[in-house]
Each structure stands twice: as structure tokens, then as C-alpha cells.
Amino acid sequence: MKPNPLSAKDQARVAELIAAHRGQPGALLPLLHAVQDALGHVPDDVVPPIARALNLSRAEVHGVVTYYHFFRRAPAGRTVVQVCRAESCQACGAEALLQQAEQLLGCGRHETRADGAVTLEPVYCLGLCASSPALQIDDRLHARVTPQRLQALLAEVPAAADREAVR
Numbered sequence: 352m353k354p355n356p357l358s359a360k361d362q363a364r365v366a367e368l369i370a371a372h373r374g375q376p377g378a379l380l381p382l383l384h385a386v387q388d389a390l391g392h393v394p395d396d397v398v399p400p401i402a403r404a405l406n407l408s409r410a411e412v413h414g415v416v417t418y419y420h421f422f423r424r425a426p427a428g429r430t431v432v433q434v435c436r437a438e439s440c441q442a443c444g445a446e447a448l449l450q451q452a453e454q455l456l457g458c459g460r461h462e463t464r465a466d467g468a469v470t471l472e473p474v475y476c477l478g479l480c481a482s483s484p485a486l487q488i489d490d491r492l493h494a495r496v497t498p499q500r501l502q503a504l505l506a507e508v509p510a511a512a513d514r515e516a517v518r
């Protein structure tokens with residue numbers, strides 16, 4: 352399904368951000384971060400104007416957006432669950448936690464559940480390596496997460512069957 356086109360307000364915001372970054376060396380990554388901060392994701396519609404402004408090809412801009420998992424190409428769910436998959440957490444059972452999160456949430460990794468309640472993302476280091484495994488739910492970090500703790504934490508995310516109640 353094709354995402355909604357950018358609103359006039361969002362187009363104006365992106366134009367401001369492009370104007371603020373163009374001409375700076377290495378502007379692409381800071382500009383993409385600024386767009387995601389402003390809009391919550393980096394819509395495909397911003398690729399052509401960014402490419403034009405920075406004198407890059409669309410393929411180059413698209414390649415950067417898709418290379419870095421940090422950049423979202425679609426809006427995130429109302430809750431974002433990020434499970435660290437970097438080395439220390441991986442050695443402490445991160446993959447099993449991620450699989451458990453997929454089952455509990457009914458949502459695959461790198462996906463947003465159909466009801467828009469939750470997005471599940473593997474990430475690569477949350478800065479809590481000494482307290483692995485770690486995860487983040489929205490703005491809150493959680494360290495030394497056990498399967499039992501994960502179950503308790505994710506119990507606060509509405510189940511797919513509850514989606515009518517959260518609207």
C-alpha cells in the first residue's frame with residue numbers, strides 16, 4: 352500500500368531542514384536525522400528533494416536511508432520496542448529475547464503491527480553493554496532483561512485483540 356503523500360506542513364518543514372543543511376559538508380546524514388526527528392520517519396517522498404538539494408542521485412539517498420536501520424521509512428507504532436542485538440547482548444541471549452518479543456507482541460522484527468500499536472526493532476548497542484541484555488521501550492532503557500522481565504514489560508503493550516480499546 353502506498354503511504355499517504357506528505358502534507359503541505361510536512362513539505363514545508365522538510366524544505367526548511369534542507370535549506371538549513373544544504374551547503375554543509377557531509378550534510379546527508381545530519382539532514383536525514385533531522386527529518387526523522389521532525390516527522391518521526393523518513394518518507395520516500397523526501398528522497399527526490401534531498402537528492403536535488405545535495406546534488407546526489409536518488410539512488411544514493413535511498414541507499415543511505417535503507418542501509419541504516421535507524422532510519423524508518425514508515426511511521427512507527429504508538430510504542431517502540433528496541434531489543435539490542437550487538438555483541439554483548441547477543442552473547443547474553445538477545446536473539447531469544449527478540450524471538451520472545453515477536454511472539455508476545457504478534458509483530459516481526461523491523462515491523463509495525465497492523466493495528467499500529469507497536470513497532471519492534473533490533474538495534475545495535477544501547478550503551479548498557481555491562482548490563483546485558485538490554486532493551487528500550489519508548490524512552491525507557493531496561494538492563495539485565497530476563498525472559499520473565501520481558502514478559503512483564505511487554506504486558507503493558509496492548510495486545511492486538513485490544514486494538515479497538517486503544518483507539
Ligand code: FES
Binds near residue numbers: 436441478481483
Ligand atoms: S551490546 Fe547491547 S547495550 Fe551494548
